[in-house]
Amino acid sequence: MSSISPMGFECQHLCKAYQTRNAVVPALEDMTFSVGEREFVCIVGPSGCGKTTLLKLIARLLKPTSGRIIFGTRPADGRPRSALVFQEHGLFPWMTVLDNVAFGLEMRGVGREERHDRARAFIEKVGLAYFAHSYPHELSVGMRQRVGIARAFVADAPILLMDEPFGSLDAQTRLVLQEELLRLWKDHQKLVVYVTHDIEEAVLLGDRVLVMTGHPGHIREEIPIPLPRPRDLSARERPEVTEIKWHIWKMLEEAVRKSLWIPG
Amino acid sequence: MAHLEDARRGSAQEPVDTRLRKGLRLAWPRLERWLSAAFVIVALAVWEWQVRTGGLSALFFPVPSAIARTLVRLLTNGELAVNVGATLSRLFLGFALGGLPGLILGLAMGSSRRLRILVDPFIAAAHPVPKIAVLPLIMIIFGIGESSKVVVVAVAAFFPILSNTMAGVRQISPIHFEVAQNYGASLLKVFTRVIAPGSLPLVLTGTRLALNVGLLVTIAVEMVAAQEGLGEMIWFAWETLRTEELYASLIVIAALGISFNFLLQRLTAYLVPWQEEPEA
Numbered sequence: 401m402s403s404i405s406p407m408g409f410e411c412q413h414l415c416k417a418y419q420t421r422n423a424v425v426p427a428l429e430d431m432t433f434s435v436g437e438r439e440f441v442c443i444v445g446p447s448g449c450g451k452t453t454l455l456k457l458i459a460r461l462l463k464p465t466s467g468r469i470i471f472g473t474r475p476a477d478g479r480p481r482s483a484l485v486f487q488e489h490g491l492f493p494w495m496t497v498l499d500n501v502a503f504g505l506e507m508r509g510v511g512r513e514e515r516h517d518r519a520r521a522f523i524e525k526v527g528l529a530y531f532a533h534s535y536p537h538e539l540s541v542g543m544r545q546r547v548g549i550a551r552a553f554v555a556d557a558p559i560l561l562m563d564e565p566f567g568s569l570d571a572q573t574r575l576v577l578q579e580e581l582l583r584l585w586k587d588h589q590k591l592v593v594y595v596t597h598d599i600e601e602a603v604l605l606g607d608r609v610l611v612m613t614g615h616p617g618h619i620r621e622e623i624p625i626p627l628p629r630p631r632d633l634s635a636r637e638r639p640e641v642t643e644i645k646w647h648i649w650k651m652l653e654e655a656v657r658k659s660l661w662i663p664g
Numbered sequence: 665m666a667h668l669e670d671a672r673r674g675s676a677q678e679p680v681d682t683r684l685r686k687g688l689r690l691a692w693p694r695l696e697r698w699l700s701a702a703f704v705i706v707a708l709a710v711w712e713w714q715v716r717t718g719g720l721s722a723l724f725f726p727v728p729s730a731i732a733r734t735l736v737r738l739l740t741n742g743e744l745a746v747n748v749g750a751t752l753s754r755l756f757l758g759f760a761l762g763g764l765p766g767l768i769l770g771l772a773m774g775s776s777r778r779l780r781i782l783v784d785p786f787i788a789a790a791h792p793v794p795k796i797a798v799l800p801l802i803m804i805i806f807g808i809g810e811s812s813k814v815v816v817v818a819v820a821a822f823f824p825i826l827s828n829t830m831a832g833v834r835q836i837s838p839i840h841f842e843v844a845q846n847y848g849a850s851l852l853k854v855f856t857r858v859i860a861p862g863s864l865p866l867v868l869t870g871t872r873l874a875l876n877v878g879l880l881v882t883i884a885v886e887m888v889a890a891q892e893g894l895g896e897m898i899w900f901a902w903e904t905l906r907t908e909e910l911y912a913s914l915i916v917i918a919a920l921g922i923s924f925n926f927l928l929q930r931l932t933a934y935l936v937p938w939q940e941e942p943e944a
Binding site: 456459461478480482483484486489490492493494495503504506507508535536537555 | 837848
């Protein structure tokens with residue numbers, strides 16, 4: 401068995417199948433990979449390839465059909481092992497921004513005053529201090545996603561799982577939030593598994609990109625991204641980025657065409 | 665009209681007629697209110713005038729001024745207070761007696777698929793029965809005293825609260841349960857932070873419906889078997905052909921119904937501040 405870094409994890413021959421009324425549909429097949437401490441791994445693949453299922457398995461919201469996920473040491477003082485940032489609608493509409501962000505701490509039994517102080521500090525960090533007492537429906541989609549990210553960071557889990565967090569945002573907002581995420585990640589040094597269908601986003605954010613294709617979902621290739629850190633989005637102009645993007649696209653193109661019934 | 669049609673097709677976020685109405689509301693908010701008040705006054709005046717000139721029968725439609733005088737008399741001699749008190753105490757007792765089990769069972773059925781499968785056929789069969797129809801059966805069981813009246817109201821209040829609470833729990837997005845699970849929420853926390861607030865809007869809807877149907881059933885029960893109460897008052901007025909009293913009681917009942925709805929609307933706005941204001 402390979403060595404797992406204390407706060408990392410390893411998936412071994414992970415399989416997940418869903419039982420429908422008259423068939424067993426395989427969603428993930430034989431996924432084996434490991435992610436080290438403080439690594440930023442992006443998983444890119446067409447929609448329906450099982451990316452979300454994989455994240456839910458890592459978050460232990462689902463049980464694997466076979467195979468297993470081995471985690472490093474359990475974090476101390478009741479911190480959760482992982483925090484998941486959902487696509488959208490992940491915030492509780494009945495809680496203010498402050499209570500949403502403090503939710504992870506509340507579940508750990510942190511007292512009201514302390515958790516609100518810590519949540520408030522982070523809300524300021526993502527620039528939403530003015531909205532601490534607003535409800536999610538009063539915020540724009542981009543602001544809501546920042547609240548969701550703040551909630552995950554405040555919970556202080558070593559593993560951060562992100563399920564297309566910026567997928568529903570317009571291109572400009574997304575650029576700004578990507579840089580903000582990189583800044584937060586640099587400051588807090590968490591392991592991030594970032595799921596996206598945006599190839600460029602995966603290349604610009606990740607230390608490593610896992611390319612997935614579906615039916616059933618599996619890893620086609622692991623690509624290390626040799627860009628230096630700290631990174632900003634100006635890296636998108638570099639020739640090696642263009643090269644890697646093209647390489648990934650060639651891999652996915654066939655799968656996408658097939659799913660659309662367009663002959664290659 | 666052509667440009668209006670164009671604008672209607674072109675606007676994605678808000679239909680043109682709402683925007684027009686909003687504009688009107690901004691321009692003449694007072695005028696609108698005066699218009700509706702003026703309409704009521706004119707209607708009452710026409711009514712009074714028609715009865716006085718013999719266009720309408722005073723037996724069926726006593727003049728508004730006579731109804732108002734009767735209302736004042738009933739208010740001052742205490743008769744109304746006694747009857748409203750009797751009706752309200754039956755209503756609230758029955759509401760509490762039926763609403764609480766409805767709430768608890770609704771929460772349980774909303775959360776547990778098995779319990780739902782077990783109990784649902786029962787509920788589906790019992791729900792559509794007009795609750796006043798079980799009064800005789802309940803009188804056989806509970807006697808002809810006060811308790812059987814309260815029990816019928818309780819039965820009537822039980823169902824709307826049950827079904828709305830259950831629907832309220834079931835419409836909570838699975839994502840919210842996943843978030844709670846992801847952050848390690850205990851069962852108690854899942855209840856207090858997800859299930860209770862998530863179902864609250866529909867629980868309040870159920871409460872409003874239960875009060876409305878409860879009032880209806882209370883009045884009906886009082887018509888059949890009671891010494892006092894608004895239902896009895898109406899029935900007695902009919903038996904003695906005192907039409908003004910009949911109208912006066914109807915006004916009081918309407919006022920009760922309107923105030924329940926108004927109070928619950930305010931309560932909902934207070935308890936559910938996260939919901940977008942519905943268009944007035």
